[in-house]
Amino acid sequence: MPLSAIEIDNVSFFYNSHPVLTNVNLRVEEKDFMAIMGPNGSGKTTLLKIILGVLNPARGSVRIFGKAPIEAAGLLGYVPQDTWLNKGFPISVQDVALMGRLGRTGRGRRYTSGDRDLARKVLEKVGMWDYRDRPIGKLSGGQRQRVLIARALTVEPKILLLDEPTASVDQQFQTDLYGLLKELNATITVVIVSHDVSVLSDYINSVACLNRTLYHHESGELTEEMLTAAYQCPVDLIAHGRVPHRVLRRHDHRDP
Amino acid sequence: MIEAFQSEFMRNALLAGLLAGVACGIIGTLVVVNRIVFIAGGIAHAAYGGIGLAIFLGIPPLAGAVGFALTVSVIMSAVTLKNKQRADTVVGVLWAVGMALGIIMIDLSPGYNVDLMSYLFGSILAVPRTDIVMMALVDVGVLVIVGVLYNSFLAMSFDEEFAMAMGVRIGMLYYILMGMIALSVIMLIRIVGLVLVIALLSIPPFIAEKFCGSLKAMMAASVFLNFVFATAGLWFSYTYNLTAGATIIMIAAAFFFASVACEKALEHLGGGD
Numbered sequence: 001m002p003l004s005a006i007e008i009d010n011v012s013f014f015y016n017s018h019p020v021l022t023n024v025n026l027r028v029e030e031k032d033f034m035a036i037m038g039p040n041g042s043g044k045t046t047l048l049k050i051i052l053g054v055l056n057p058a059r060g061s062v063r064i065f066g067k068a069p070i071e072a073a074g075l076l077g078y079v080p081q082d083t084w085l086n087k088g089f090p091i092s093v094q095d096v097a098l099m100g101r102l103g104r105t106g107r108g109r110r111y112t113s114g115d116r117d118l119a120r121k122v123l124e125k126v127g128m129w130d131y132r133d134r135p136i137g138k139l140s141g142g143q144r145q146r147v148l149i150a151r152a153l154t155v156e157p158k159i160l161l162l163d164e165p166t167a168s169v170d171q172q173f174q175t176d177l178y179g180l181l182k183e184l185n186a187t188i189t190v191v192i193v194s195h196d197v198s199v200l201s202d203y204i205n206s207v208a209c210l211n212r213t214l215y216h217h218e219s220g221e222l223t224e225e226m227l228t229a230a231y232q233c234p235v236d237l238i239a240h241g242r243v244p245h246r247v248l249r250r251h252d253h254r255d256p
Numbered sequence: 257m258i259e260a261f262q263s264e265f266m267r268n269a270l271l272a273g274l275l276a277g278v279a280c281g282i283i284g285t286l287v288v289v290n291r292i293v294f295i296a297g298g299i300a301h302a303a304y305g306g307i308g309l310a311i312f313l314g315i316p317p318l319a320g321a322v323g324f325a326l327t328v329s330v331i332m333s334a335v336t337l338k339n340k341q342r343a344d345t346v347v348g349v350l351w352a353v354g355m356a357l358g359i360i361m362i363d364l365s366p367g368y369n370v371d372l373m374s375y376l377f378g379s380i381l382a383v384p385r386t387d388i389v390m391m392a393l394v395d396v397g398v399l400v401i402v403g404v405l406y407n408s409f410l411a412m413s414f415d416e417e418f419a420m421a422m423g424v425r426i427g428m429l430y431y432i433l434m435g436m437i438a439l440s441v442i443m444l445i446r447i448v449g450l451v452l453v454i455a456l457l458s459i460p461p462f463i464a465e466k467f468c469g470s471l472k473a474m475m476a477a478s479v480f481l482n483f484v485f486a487t488a489g490l491w492f493s494y495t496y497n498l499t500a501g502a503t504i505i506m507i508a509a510a511f512f513f514a515s516v517a518c519e520k521a522l523e524h525l526g527g528g529d
Contacts, residue, residue, distance in 0.1 A: 052417070053421060090470055091471065099415070099419075103421075109424075
């Protein structure tokens with residue numbers, strides 16, 4: 001049996017003894033295109049960071065193609081949420097894109113001309129090569145997002161993780177991005193944290209609903225039970241494509 | 257201008273100011289972009305505990321300050337890496353405890369009436385040759401370390417989590433950075449004293465950040481600004497008979513406010529982009 005791209009076994013994580021994730025189990029097969037959804041504060045970003053090896057789970061284990069996350073540098077590309085970004089930082093678009101090569105540079109952490117060529121190719125792909133010398137702080141939200149995607153792609157990852165990549169971009173870029181992800185998905189695994197599963201459903205193969213623990217569905221189909229369990233209340237669901245078109249009734253929402 | 261620097265002690269002072277400017281421009285840049293100015297201040301003040309301890313034990317004060325500052329920087333790194341949210345409290349406590357320890361140790365030192373002022377506000381005009389050699393060594397060390405680890409420091413400063421995911425050893429880098437901060441801060445104590453250390457570490461990078469497009473350029477510009485501040489400050493202090501350390505800081509502060517005013521004016525004229 002081939003190794004799963006991502007294998008999460010019984011992972012729990014606490015933040016100041018407050019449980020964020022409880023007994024999460026998830027297997028992402030190679031070349032899967034998975035969406036992770038869930039309400040705010042449900043632990044989506046935390047789960048991504050555990051997969052990346054940025055956070056260590058209190059319990060349980062994570063394997064990336066059979067390796068511990070810390071040994072998997074270079075296998076994982078990551079596009080963080082835009083909100084954290086140090087916007088005044090003196091760094092050019094090109095230097096940000098090059099950062100994706102850090103996992104491949106070995107001990108010296110020096111970039112080669114091959115790294116620079118790749119950064120150029122990737123920046124051209126996301127339409128940011130013309131802005132290569134521009135400081136990151138002088139870009140629009142959408143442009144910045146393109147650069148962060150370029151940075152994740154220069155990793156030449158086998159798995160691409162994206163954390164709400166369309167939160168600050170326009171409709172056109174969103175469509176372009178999903179098209180690009182679909183294209184990449186021919187060769188690599190894609191995991192995307194997103195709220196717009198209705199739009200994504202045209203692209204994804206599977207969905208996981210997270211709210212401290214995980215409700216996973218093998219197909220791209222979302223069921224009412226999954227959503228209800230994750231959000232602890234019925235959710236409006238307007239879907240296209242393979243997911244049946246369905247609108248759930250409105251109700252008085254109360255945050256748990 | 258030339259005549260001010262004709263005496264040997266003024267030439268030594270200028271050399272000390274320039275040498276300190278190199279390390280402080282580079283490390284100050286890393287301090288500012290990593291937003292750990294408060295931690296640098298904590299190390300500087302806690303170092304006073306080391307000075308007191310050294311005087312009590314009868315070893316050279318600078319050696320005591322270096323040892324103590326390095327120890328404090330290791331503790332602060334460990335705390336910060338473990339819990340970023342609580343780190344500022346711990347830094348504040350170490351800041352105060354270090355100073356208090358220094359004062360009590362000096363109280364307990366028999367018959368010793370140390371000139372507190374020289375450590376609080378600097379004594380650049382009395383820098384001995386040995387200190388200048390030590391500063392040069394620190395400069396070489398900082399240049400080599402930052403040169404070799406530049407891409408890693410850049411990645412850590414810009415986006416720590418991404419750097420981690422790329423396999424950069426953030427913990428190790430952080431300890432190295434804090435160690436270099438401790439050494440730079442001790443150098444600055446000689447020049448401007450520990451009270452004013454923060455100004456010289458943070459003002460040049462703050463000004464440089466406004467017009468620099470890369471971390472490298474920001475480091476170079478900060479070093480250059482440090483040179484300007486040290487030279488101009490020494491000249492003013494000589495000409496008008498003012499305390500050298502404080503004069504250097506006032507020059508830096510004048511540049512700081514001028515740069516802020518310039519930026520506001522540019523924004524107002526719509527020429528900011």
